[in-house]
Amino acid sequence: MELRQLLHFLAIAEERHFTRAAAKLHLSQPSLSASIRSLEKELHSTLLIRNSRRVELTEAGRALLPAARRALSAVEEGQAAVDAVQGVLRGSLTIGCIQFLGVVDLPSLLVEYHHRYPGITISVIHDSVDSLMESIGTGELDLAIVDRPLDPRTAHMQALGSETLVLAVASDDPLAKQRKVSLEQLQSRDFVEFRADSSLRVRLDAVYAAEGLQRRICCEIDDIAELVKLVSHGLGIALVPPGPLEDVAGVVGVEIEPAIARDLVLATPADRPESPSAKAFLQLLSSQGNDIYRPNP
Template identity: 55%
Template sequence: MELRQLAHFLAVVEERHFTRAARRVHLTQSSLSASIRALESELGGELFVRNTRNVEVTEAGRALLPHARQTLACAEEGRDAVAGVRGLLRGQLAIGVIQTFGMLHLPSLLARYHRLHPGVRLRLRHGSVSALTAAVVQGELELAFVDYPLGLHADRTQARSLGDEHLVLAVASDDPLTARRQLRLQDLATRDFVEYRADSALRITIDTACREAGLERHICCEVDTISDLVELVAQGLGVTLLPSSALLPAGGRVTGVPVTPPIRRELAVISAANRLPTPAAAALLDLI
């Protein structure tokens, strides 16, 4: 079994069509078909069911798929590691980040990284903490910028703390609460809240703090994006608790008021605990 055969197999799986897959790997269709037949012969089973319109993956093909991906990824990491020893970073660096990460200005960081290591192609993915943590553990991402709690896979990650920040009560700029220098959480029981989705680490932090302070919030709207959350506050639909950095895109339309007891959010960058960061990932960690 050769790496090129696994690459051909993966191309057919993803394209579901031999002609498109052959074009992708720069082969004739007959050469690609011969490569797949040789792989099937070596493995002792058909990997695809072929018909005139498309290609379906067999049970044997589905069993091979994760191992093929892992093998090709390891080979690529090996090439990158050798290049790193020579002082030349190359390959791809896949990074995850939550929607609000105010501790670092990630675009500036990545731009600086690219100037130092132009041979590394960067890929950035947004997601929830639980989804990003799972992706790091499964090898889909090298690093992820997240907040606590990390969720089910926390014990399979290595976390490097980046510090913490306090949340503020976000209110519309014409709200009377903007005149207050500080607000007690208990005094907000009569206000309508708009909230970020319940499965987020940020929401878990907020729910825990409010419960401990004895505040039972009336939630009138729940959204999937922080940008929608801030805009709804600006329109006067309700108030919400957010990092102050999340309010910047709203300009002067939304004001952040400190709350007591303070709500602290800890931020971290995580990698998988069972493998060392690739040279490309290690260079980003050093830059941080």
């Protein structure tokens, strides 16, 4: 089994299409097909099934996928480690994060990181907390910035900070004139909610259950910016971090009682040391006032 074969297999697994994978790898499609056939022959297993529209992984292909990712990641880490000894950082950094971070100014961090390490290619992936944590475990992500609740078994956790949720209401809503409202007051109102698999939604469901209250959900959406716009147009109200309300016309944030905290954490792999590119990012994050850099042994 050769590394180039694993690279070819991963490209197809990600693209789910031979033609797109071949273009990504700058190979001819016949050459790519021959490489996969050779890999399958060596493993005595069919890894991929083609149909008229896309490529699917067989059970053997799904089993190979995480190992192939780890193998290629190890090669990249080895090259990056040698570069680091020579005073040159190259390679890649893949960060996963939820849609709105609040207490962490990720754009500013990435700009500074790029200025310091222009040889590193940065990728930022937005997804649900569960998906990001799974990607930490499989090696697809170097680190992730997420909010609680989450499954801590696959990663090390470091607290980044906390913020208090506010009630987002349209500016012409009678609630907008109140300094503070209680959750109990809101049981007759329609709520616009973030996606059901989000940690924010799980957190709110837990708070309502603990208070013995219910809320009426009229709309679910997976983009927090669009959620705030819907609130501004009067579709409903929402419990959100305060940041997304900034500079949005027609919506205001009102204090909630009891207060609901949103905790942001940094997740790094529990089963392997950070790559040089990830260590450099964590050191930069610490230098910006977040005392979280603790290199894995």
